[in-house]
Amino acid sequence: MNLAGKVNKVLYGGDYNPEQWPRETWAEDMRLLKLAGVDVVTINVFSWAALQPSENEYNFSTLDAIIETVTAAGMKICLATGTATHPAWMARKYPEVLRVNTDGSKRKFGDRQNSCPNSPVYRKYSASLARKLAERYGKLENIVAWHISNEYGGYCYCNNCENAFRKWTEKRYKTIAALNEAWNTSFWGHTYYDWNDIVAPSHLGGEWQHNRTSCQIQSIDYRRFYSDSLLDCYLAEADVLREVTPNIPVTTNLMGFFWELDYQKWGKHMDFISWDSYPWPGSTYARTAMAHALMRGCGEGKPFCLMEQTPSVTNWQPYNALKRPGIMRLWSYQAVAHGSDTVMFFQMRRSRGCCEKFHGAIIDHCGHENTRVFRETAAMGNELKKLGDAFLDSRLESETAILFDWDNWWATHLSAGPTIDMNYPEETFRFYDALARRNISADVIGVDTPLDSYKILFAPVLYMVKPGYREKLETFVRNGGTLVTGFFSGMTDERDLVSLAYPGELRSLCGIWVEETDALPPGKINGFVIKDSPLAGTWKAELLCDIIHPEGAQTVAAYESDFYAGTPALCRNNFGKGQVWYFGARVESSLIDKFCAMLCDERGIKPVFPPQDGIEGVRRVKGEQEFIFVLNHNTVDTGVTVPFACRDLLTDRDYKAGEHYTLPVAGVLILQKAR
Numbered sequence: 001m002n003l004a005g006k007v008n009k010v011l012y013g014g015d016y017n018p019e020q021w022p023r024e025t026w027a028e029d030m031r032l033l034k035l036a037g038v039d040v041v042t043i044n045v046f047s048w049a050a051l052q053p054s055e056n057e058y059n060f061s062t063l064d065a066i067i068e069t070v071t072a073a074g075m076k077i078c079l080a081t082g083t084a085t086h087p088a089w090m091a092r093k094y095p096e097v098l099r100v101n102t103d104g105s106k107r108k109f110g111d112r113q114n115s116c117p118n119s120p121v122y123r124k125y126s127a128s129l130a131r132k133l134a135e136r137y138g139k140l141e142n143i144v145a146w147h148i149s150n151e152y153g154g155y156c157y158c159n160n161c162e163n164a165f166r167k168w169t170e171k172r173y174k175t176i177a178a179l180n181e182a183w184n185t186s187f188w189g190h191t192y193y194d195w196n197d198i199v200a201p202s203h204l205g206g207e208w209q210h211n212r213t214s215c216q217i218q219s220i221d222y223r224r225f226y227s228d229s230l231l232d233c234y235l236a237e238a239d240v241l242r243e244v245t246p247n248i249p250v251t252t253n254l255m256g257f258f259w260e261l262d263y264q265k266w267g268k269h270m271d272f273i274s275w276d277s278y279p280w281p282g283s284t285y286a287r288t289a290m291a292h293a294l295m296r297g298c299g300e301g302k303p304f305c306l307m308e309q310t311p312s313v314t315n316w317q318p319y320n321a322l323k324r325p326g327i328m329r330l331w332s333y334q335a336v337a338h339g340s341d342t343v344m345f346f347q348m349r350r351s352r353g354c355c356e357k358f359h360g361a362i363i364d365h366c367g368h369e370n371t372r373v374f375r376e377t378a379a380m381g382n383e384l385k386k387l388g389d390a391f392l393d394s395r396l397e398s399e400t401a402i403l404f405d406w407d408n409w410w411a412t413h414l415s416a417g418p419t420i421d422m423n424y425p426e427e428t429f430r431f432y433d434a435l436a437r438r439n440i441s442a443d444v445i446g447v448d449t450p451l452d453s454y455k456i457l458f459a460p461v462l463y464m465v466k467p468g469y470r471e472k473l474e475t476f477v478r479n480g481g482t483l484v485t486g487f488f489s490g491m492t493d494e495r496d497l498v499s500l501a502y503p504g505e506l507r508s509l510c511g512i513w514v515e516e517t518d519a520l521p522p523g524k525i526n527g528f529v530i531k532d533s534p535l536a537g538t539w540k541a542e543l544l545c546d547i548i549h550p551e552g553a554q555t556v557a558a559y560e561s562d563f564y565a566g567t568p569a570l571c572r573n574n575f576g577k578g579q580v581w582y583f584g585a586r587v588e589s590s591l592i593d594k595f596c597a598m599l600c601d602e603r604g605i606k607p608v609f610p611p612q613d614g615i616e617g618v619r620r621v622k623g624e625q626e627f628i629f630v631l632n633h634n635t636v637d638t639g640v641t642v643p644f645a646c647r648d649l650l651t652d653r654d655y656k657a658g659e660h661y662t663l664p665v666a667g668v669l670i671l672q673k674a675r
């Protein structure tokens with residue numbers, strides 16, 4: 001990513017916590033990490049307690065020594081501000097820094113991300129620490145990035161947060177009357193007379209249990225507010241760092257599909273996006289791919305980097321299986337294929353105590369290089385050296401996009417009815433998955449991303465339509481775009497106030513109106529038959545079934561059973577030069593596969609590599625050059641046919657068009673060719 005102009009290869013390394021070890025170990029660390037090809041370390045992630053042992057005392061001697069050690073070893077530094085855990089003295093002296101749980105209980109010291117984001121004390125001291133670090137180390141040549149805090153998250157319901165929430169609502173709604181209208185407070189007599197009547201919707205207020213709440217908009221607003229509160233903590237540090245060291249890019253490590261924070265909003269304030277990828281056991285490669293795409297999309301074109309992954313094993317999953325031989329390399333290249341300009345790990349040396357003592361690291365407890373994991377990491381590190389800057393600064397180009405919107409996630413999951421099985425990320429994934437398995441490049445975008453470069457936009461469960469988005473969609477479709485949406489869309493405005501005829505703002509675009517929606521419990525299905533079309537087949541309909549009246553749209557399929565048999569289940573509407581597809585019900589993945597294939601054919605969108613089970617093809621583009629990553633996710637060697645003349649950057653082998661090659665298990669090709 002050319003961090004501060006200081007990088008000319010894919011950076012390799014990650015979290016390094018030498019403060020957990022005696023100094024004698026550090027020299028051996030440097031020997032081993034160099035052997036592994038590590039050239040960047042993220043340091044100081046959890047060092048606040050050491051740096052500021054009491055309110056008026058700072059001590060940088062250990063950090064000075066760590067920086068000297070890694071600098072002498074020729075490494076670049078991603079310097080963390082260390083503010084994810086406040087020091088114990090602070091909790092003792094200023095209990096306001098400790099969070100309050102949703103049941104009203106006050107937390108005690110002893111966890112990370114345990115600081116109240118609206119505590120003035122926390123804000124003041126975290127920003128001061130950032131300033132001291134910037135002033136002390138900002139001139140060092142080898143600092144490539146600031147890493148603020150670590151994996152922001154969690155909730156707090158303390159008085160400071162409640163007061164800040166009142167101010168936030170006042171700023172948003174301006175008058176108490178506007179708030180009462182937006183929150184529809186005449187329902188159940190919740191009318192507020194004064195801003196001070198407003199409370200944080202904890203389990204003591206309007207939330208009953210996880211995601212069940214009496215006033216959804218209040219709960220949505222608390223989530224908006226809380227994401228903003230943590231963002232303000234990030235910005236309090238970022239502002240200081242940018243003031244003192246304007247040339248060092250600033251980031252924090254995100255976590256993919258993370259419920260609590262609206263990362264698309266955060267991305268606007270980050271100089272590059274970085275994230276931590278820990279796929280769940282049994283998860284498919286397309287899920288990881290979508291998480292990369294979501295994270296990359298938060299940067300809207302900014303550089304993108306993999307800040308953490310485990311070299312071998314995690315400790316926090318229920319069953320922590322080892323990454324099989326070759327998988328760390330495969331997943332590293334998958335991140336790079338999806339745009340990452342780094343391959344980084346948590347962590348360099350496995351710790352001895354506490355909850356991450358069984359988490360994988362490049363250097364294992366045995367402390368030497370004669371391990372499978374070390375050999376694999378070292379081989380990867382040396383391969384990245386060889387690749388140099390070949391595809392740095394290249395980008396992905398996609399003609400399709402999936403809309404993912406945090407407000408929609410919050411609103412649909414907090415919704416009381418029509419079903420508890422609504423899973424917004426899952427509904428968006430179903431389309432991404434179909435495209436990914438066809439090797440069709442798809443971006444994952446938010447509502448602010450311009451649509452003009454796309455031919456198809458998938459916006460399933462577009463429940464909440466924010467101001468201006470209807471116009472944006474209409475322009476997109478009128479100019480020839482294809483929009484795919486469906487059930488539980490166009491239901492509300494951004495205040496979660498329901499449109500008085502569904503799908504509300506999307507009604508003329510979709511050419512339908514929806515009278516009722518039937519929620520089917522698990523195991524209960526409706527269905528439909530499609531004849532004489534690429535979508536031909538007998539298909540199941542489940543989860544939600546909209547009962548639709550066409551208003552200009554064509555009926556492509558009609559329900560086959562129940563009292564609404566014969567009414568439209570799938571509709572297509574011509575709008576301007578484009579088309580809108582409306583899925584009235586959740587359908588089987590195999591229909592989505594056929595549907596995506598049909599649409600891509602219609603719109604002339606080609607796979608970047610011939611689709612084949614378990615073979616992922618992803619393309620990065622730089623100027624006139626293309627880099628097609630081909631990744632074998634199968635558990636067996638798999639034959640592929642390379643359809644174009646190219647050169648594999650990993651082996652320097654030239655391929656003729658149509659040449660056959662057997663990709664070993666977890667094998668990777670990086671095929672370079674002219675566009």
Ligand code: GLA
Binds near residue numbers: 150151308356
């Ligand atoms: C996260 C954190 C790290 C570490 C790893 C363990 O990504 O940022 O500090 O806890 O998880 O997987």
Ligand code: ZN
Binds near residue numbers: 100117119158
């Ligand atoms: Zn708080």
